[in-house]
Amino acid sequence: MNNVTEQLLRLVADFKGSFKGAFNIREDGQCAGRQSSEHIKITSKEDGKPGLDIRIDPGTKGETVYIPACVTHSDVNDLVYNDFFVGADADVVIVAGCGVHADNEGEARHNGIHRFFLEPGAHVLYQEKHIGTGTGSLKRIDPITDIYLKENAVLEMDTVQLRGVDVSERSTTGKLEKGAKLIVRERILTDGKEWAKTVFDVSLDGEDCSADVVSRSVAKGESYQEFVSSIRGNNRCTGHSACDAILADHGRVNAQPALDATHLDAQLIHEAAIGKIAGEQLLKLETLGLTAEEAEERIIAGFLK
């Protein structure tokens, strides 16, 4: 494992020199370390595709799996397929950060295609942190996340990307069966000329399933962000999506949420708000002795917490 990887791991996966329990470290498309645990088995894919099968036994509780991936120099275009099979009633944390370091003119790129298959009653907290470092010309991350939730399964997805990634286009889909629940919290801050697009597509198929998708974004500099969501209520269900965006400098945000109710008992709600920080909020903090810049930073940090 090289130095850059170690630095990136500290940033995206709370790495402190070692991981406890099951993990796999991916470095420039290769495996730089792997460990299974008693209840969590990590194996290379057998169909020839790059990537892993992560199998979590039914009833596994309190364990964390680390699946970070790092690209440590330019001209690497990493593509990986990871499938998570989570047994019934398991309750685990999955940490899947991704760091991209560009050191010259070429593109440093990571595409992670993650599929989650949750058996009945399973619960997963999925954390995904994306970061770009280095002064190379282009850092690009395009995560695809496909989520399949069986009866009463719950997936909480917490995804963060704060500066450093030049281009990112993320796609998240969910298909929910009876009583299943999907909770998404997304936070994106772009600056400079960064470009970030995020697309959600959720099918509420089972009775009494629910989705709650909240995206908070800050667009600074000359950056551009696009939020696209589609929530389909195909049964008695509840769906909520929200996109709150703060503009600064010459940032630009485009929000395109869609709701589609095909069932009488579908209850779907969406809210979106785009604007800059209110003048009074800034003034208040400036009165307390902060500069205008510090006040803005403080408010943005609170918004993205």
Added chain:
Amino acid sequence: MNNVTEQLLRLVADFKGSFKGAFNIREDGQCAGRQSSEHIKITSKEDGKPGLDIRIDPGTKGETVYIPACVTHSDVNDLVYNDFFVGADADVVIVAGCGVHADNEGEARHNGIHRFFLEPGAHVLYQEKHIGTGTGSLKRIDPITDIYLKENAVLEMDTVQLRGVDVSERSTTGKLEKGAKLIVRERILTDGKEWAKTVFDVSLDGEDCSADVVSRSVAKGESYQEFVSSIRGNNRCTGHSACDAILADHGRVNAQPALDATHLDAQLIHEAAIGKIAGEQLLKLETLGLTAEEAEERIIAGFLK
């Protein structure tokens, strides 16, 4: 003017045997009556297209113009281009209802393409009621409304379509200059196999202009409604759009609102909510002696008022 037209006029334009002031009655693609007033001139288009130029003098106050259009039997496909030129500081009401009557298997169809050019400080209340009658197979209305608002001009658009129109696809666009204001209130109730789509596209180009677009819809029977909106904030401005929909029976609603902020001082907000009438609301009215159907009707009437 035939009987059907007279009936339709009563429904869409509050006709009580005659109109006061300027008016033009369109019947199956022909002119069935026209009158200009001192300050409002109505003339046929000179470029060969079917339709009218309606010129309202600067400073005209308190007058109402009636421009209803009726299709009174099947196999009529009426297409009309009406342009409204509203002088500076005028303050008028424009009533442009449209009635379509189908009496046999063919399609009875009306396409009204209306453009509004408001000079600085002009104020227009634009009322548009759409109705379909008769037992013929297909009544179709496709209104296109393009609105151009100069400095401090205000247009309020009040559009209603309650049952009877089999297919409707409406498109409304607005381009707003400095301080201009666009207020839209749309109410649509579909039933049976009716299909209604409504598309809004608003560009907030001038400093301190604003748009407020509110659509309320009820989808009953097997009907389908689609709401698409796009509000672009290209300057210091405020934009709000809301889509509230009630489902009943097997009605289906698809809402696709978009916000696009290209300017730091653009403040854009959207809300959408789709669901059926809450059980408690119905129960309350049923306790007061209404049948379930009466209770539902009462609530829907209040929602669409």
